Amino acid sequence: MEAVAPTTHIEHGPSLRQRLAARGFDAVTLLVVPAAIFSLLLFVYPFAFGFILSFEPKNGGWLANYQRFFSDSYLYDTIGNTLLLSIPVTLLNLLLAVPISFRVRLMRHQRLLTTILVLPITLGTVLVAEGLLNYLGPQGWFNRTLVTLGIIDQPLRLVHNYWGVFASLVITGFPFTFLLTLSYVTGIDPALEQAAATLGASAWQRFLHIYLPLLMPGFAITFCLSFVQAFSVFPSAVLLGEPAGTTRVISIAAYQAAFEEYDYSMASAVAMIMGFVQLAIVVLVLASRGLFYRGPASGAKG
Amino acid sequence: MTIALSQFNEVRLDRVRREFGALNALRDVSLTIQRREFIALLGPSGCGKSTTLNCIAGLLPVTGGAIWLDKSRIDTMRPEERGFGMVFQNYALFPHLNVRQNIGFGLKMRGTPKAEIDRKVNEALSLVRLEGQENKLPGQLSGGQQQRVAIARAIVIEPPLVLMDEPLSNLDAKLRLEMRAEIRRIHNELGATTIYVTHDQDEALSLADRIVVLRDGVIRQVGTPKELYDAPAHLDVADFMGFRNKLKGKVVSVDNGRALLDVEGARISGVARESLSVGSTAYAAIRPDDLVLGEPGENALKVKVDTIEYRGREFVGTAHSEGGLDFVFRSHQPVELGSVVYLQADNQRVLVFAEPIKGRQ
Amino acid sequence: MIRDTTIGAKLWAVAVWSVVGFFIINLLAMIATVVTSSFATRWLGTWLPVGWTTRWYSSAWNEFQLWDILIVTFQVVGVVVLISGLLGVTAAYALARRDFPGKRILVLLFLLPLLIPPITFGIPLATVLYRTGLAGTFWGVVVANLVPTVPFVILVMIPFIEQIDPKIEAAARVFGANTFKLFIHVLLPLLLPGILAALLLVLVRTIAMFELTFLVAGPTSQTLVVALYYAVFAAGVRAVQSIDAMAVVYMATTLVWLVIALRFVNPTQIVTRAKQQPAH
Numbered sequence: 001m002e003a004v005a006p007t008t009h010i011e012h013g014p015s016l017r018q019r020l021a022a023r024g025f026d027a028v029t030l031l032v033v034p035a036a037i038f039s040l041l042l043f044v045y046p047f048a049f050g051f052i053l054s055f056e057p058k059n060g061g062w063l064a065n066y067q068r069f070f071s072d073s074y075l076y077d078t079i080g081n082t083l084l085l086s087i088p089v090t091l092l093n094l095l096l097a098v099p100i101s102f103r104v105r106l107m108r109h110q111r112l113l114t115t116i117l118v119l120p121i122t123l124g125t126v127l128v129a130e131g132l133l134n135y136l137g138p139q140g141w142f143n144r145t146l147v148t149l150g151i152i153d154q155p156l157r158l159v160h161n162y163w164g165v166f167a168s169l170v171i172t173g174f175p176f177t178f179l180l181t182l183s184y185v186t187g188i189d190p191a192l193e194q195a196a197a198t199l200g201a202s203a204w205q206r207f208l209h210i211y212l213p214l215l216m217p218g219f220a221i222t223f224c225l226s227f228v229q230a231f232s233v234f235p236s237a238v239l240l241g242e243p244a245g246t247t248r249v250i251s252i253a254a255y256q257a258a259f260e261e262y263d264y265s266m267a268s269a270v271a272m273i274m275g276f277v278q279l280a281i282v283v284l285v286l287a288s289r290g291l292f293y294r295g296p297a298s299g300a301k302g
Numbered sequence: 303m304t305i306a307l308s309q310f311n312e313v314r315l316d317r318v319r320r321e322f323g324a325l326n327a328l329r330d331v332s333l334t335i336q337r338r339e340f341i342a343l344l345g346p347s348g349c350g351k352s353t354t355l356n357c358i359a360g361l362l363p364v365t366g367g368a369i370w371l372d373k374s375r376i377d378t379m380r381p382e383e384r385g386f387g388m389v390f391q392n393y394a395l396f397p398h399l400n401v402r403q404n405i406g407f408g409l410k411m412r413g414t415p416k417a418e419i420d421r422k423v424n425e426a427l428s429l430v431r432l433e434g435q436e437n438k439l440p441g442q443l444s445g446g447q448q449q450r451v452a453i454a455r456a457i458v459i460e461p462p463l464v465l466m467d468e469p470l471s472n473l474d475a476k477l478r479l480e481m482r483a484e485i486r487r488i489h490n491e492l493g494a495t496t497i498y499v500t501h502d503q504d505e506a507l508s509l510a511d512r513i514v515v516l517r518d519g520v521i522r523q524v525g526t527p528k529e530l531y532d533a534p535a536h537l538d539v540a541d542f543m544g545f546r547n548k549l550k551g552k553v554v555s556v557d558n559g560r561a562l563l564d565v566e567g568a569r570i571s572g573v574a575r576e577s578l579s580v581g582s583t584a585y586a587a588i589r590p591d592d593l594v595l596g597e598p599g600e601n602a603l604k605v606k607v608d609t610i611e612y613r614g615r616e617f618v619g620t621a622h623s624e625g626g627l628d629f630v631f632r633s634h635q636p637v638e639l640g641s642v643v644y645l646q647a648d649n650q651r652v653l654v655f656a657e658p659i660k661g662r663q
Numbered sequence: 664m665i666r667d668t669t670i671g672a673k674l675w676a677v678a679v680w681s682v683v684g685f686f687i688i689n690l691l692a693m694i695a696t697v698v699t700s701s702f703a704t705r706w707l708g709t710w711l712p713v714g715w716t717t718r719w720y721s722s723a724w725n726e727f728q729l730w731d732i733l734i735v736t737f738q739v740v741g742v743v744v745l746i747s748g749l750l751g752v753t754a755a756y757a758l759a760r761r762d763f764p765g766k767r768i769l770v771l772l773f774l775l776p777l778l779i780p781p782i783t784f785g786i787p788l789a790t791v792l793y794r795t796g797l798a799g800t801f802w803g804v805v806v807a808n809l810v811p812t813v814p815f816v817i818l819v820m821i822p823f824i825e826q827i828d829p830k831i832e833a834a835a836r837v838f839g840a841n842t843f844k845l846f847i848h849v850l851l852p853l854l855l856p857g858i859l860a861a862l863l864l865v866l867v868r869t870i871a872m873f874e875l876t877f878l879v880a881g882p883t884s885q886t887l888v889v890a891l892y893y894a895v896f897a898a899g900v901r902a903v904q905s906i907d908a909m910a911v912v913y914m915a916t917t918l919v920w921l922v923i924a925l926r927f928v929n930p931t932q933i934v935t936r937a938k939q940q941p942a943h
Contacts, residue, residue: 139708229780278780382838390833
């Protein structure tokens, strides 16, 4: 080994290409460009376009669409109608999903159950609405069973009203909420619960002091995703509900503005309001998450 | 044996720099590797040894300097054009290809005729003693077998240079010793030129013809295993070579290659390895093997014993002095915990180093 | 979870399983209602229909021009799967392998169409598509469906690509593979299971994607699920059994692919795509 004499030494600074590569930009990075352009063109641009369009109403000043929305009870009531449906449904789904997830976690053959539950998600809201119309109808098997069992005398009115939409949101929403919850619950190291048990915590105490704080962030996200789905309910509100009354949800208002009145400016304004309300609730829920533990949920291994 | 590695005279790294990413920077690394040499790049993690290897392989671009294979400059070539063989740390075997396909991959990429691929792969299989395993997938092999596949894959393309990146770090202790011997056997049988990255000085000492010690992207010392073991040039190299006792003191006198230190009032004399000035801070470095129980007197320090461990033939203990210096020493008989003893070192076995410069050692 | 054997714990378990059972029975009964009705001659005010027939299928087939709708559906789905595969896998590869300024924003950009429900961004999107004249056409439907599927493929593929050791690619390079050979001999075989799973999920989701297709489809570009909506919406015009027959055709189309998809993916994957990138 001899130190090489510096005579052959070629001095050259890093080229632009090397400098870019060092920051992470090279040919491989460019592969992201087509998808990014696609997303800008078909997601960001329409959103921005819709946002601006909502301030260019057919008649009136730049805020006319929003003024009209918030002064016409037929329009602003849709927010209340939608929240009245989506929040109770989401809470119910989550409240059901949590204890069930804790049970299912113990099962060895979860796959059959998860497969059955994935059915309504895959079939979609339109088919569920169509199925429930018949099944929950006055002559359907559901009412028929209740009457036969003697629980009720008269068939319950379960379609073309609030409860029809509610049922459809449970059928499609519960599996979604449950599968999300299950993935969070199974992500927690069982050793933590065993440790708590050896320290004398009862089942309820273990849930309250170990699982709940660790799962809270997951529950918050689950709530948000489930809520957002329920909030945008559309086909079942039309088919199963009372689209001119209690289940006149905000999607219907947006749809009617666009495709019945052909007022795209108004439709965009409604879509923006819809997005804003969703966002506000999501931010509220996620912000309250800050009150809880936010580190890894898997213990030392994480 | 028809696996005939391409021949060349030397690989030369000429002031290789790699500046981006503060952690793995290389600063003017110059090194010449002769044909048939086994070179070990040794150093703690983050010292730049793997970066050096990846620059030679072409997996990382250099930002300054050049790499030469005889007369041709290779640092501007893409990795697939360089034709070196490489053994990766976790082997990086193709999980979807069986042993035979993994080994033959490089030849297939070169468009070698099928019959020749088969013949060469068979030879490589017998060289690494994996006959009969050729149709298994990597996932079905043990760690040692995967290691053999990785080596066969690297040599079957008859590369001028074989690069190995901590190839033994994933094996258990027993297998590691076995594969260490295998790697040296294959290197010798093929007459290969090998650059071997490791953080384990035992591996480097037992395998390499020459060892290159790196630290913070700079070559600290290059030499044969014996040179490094007996005469480390700097304190950090000495630390790596097993001088676990580093006693901080003041230089009292320097004379004819020997230095006398004042360590907590005791006088320690040893061989000066760097230029020292009287009154400056310096370190006396002593291997635990050379620090034994003794009498008060020359090169002896009074300590209190903290722990004592039986190591089969002898005992290894730790102790501390009144001034708070920590010691690791060797003893033939058990020593009582908490007892106060004198530790003594032969002044020929003590090396004295200047205080390392902060920041850039 | 530690198994508890007290009476209270047992009652609790019974209660939980009852809820699950109640849900599943209703779900299956609802599906059975549709199937039964589609084979019924007359079914009013009784447990089971008066008689059985298959004629509703032929009448639905003709009345709703199911053949044309099915062809359009499969064309839309096929093109959507192909394009979202191409755009999604390449982008996922870049995002999994490189770190660059602005990457987090880009990931957020790809995450948003999955978090915002289709009806919210569908209205502005439809507005733009109507202005450009794409709405109502085959390509309008394809483009609208791609908005959530491209990000979906990206987010499913990123963790899949990340778990392939980059050293394997480095090894292929060192042993002489150029970019093309690397892709053909190493990346494609390793990524194939992930790509297959992602695209099957895209396929199932696109067949069932109602909102976006509904907002931009014209009479000649509607898919099966939109046609089904219109049929139910205009109930009374046609016999209920005929609509149910169409619903069964729709269910069969979806379920065939679901069964195929479930051979390659875990059912939870259909839902938990957003979990790969939890909100920060």
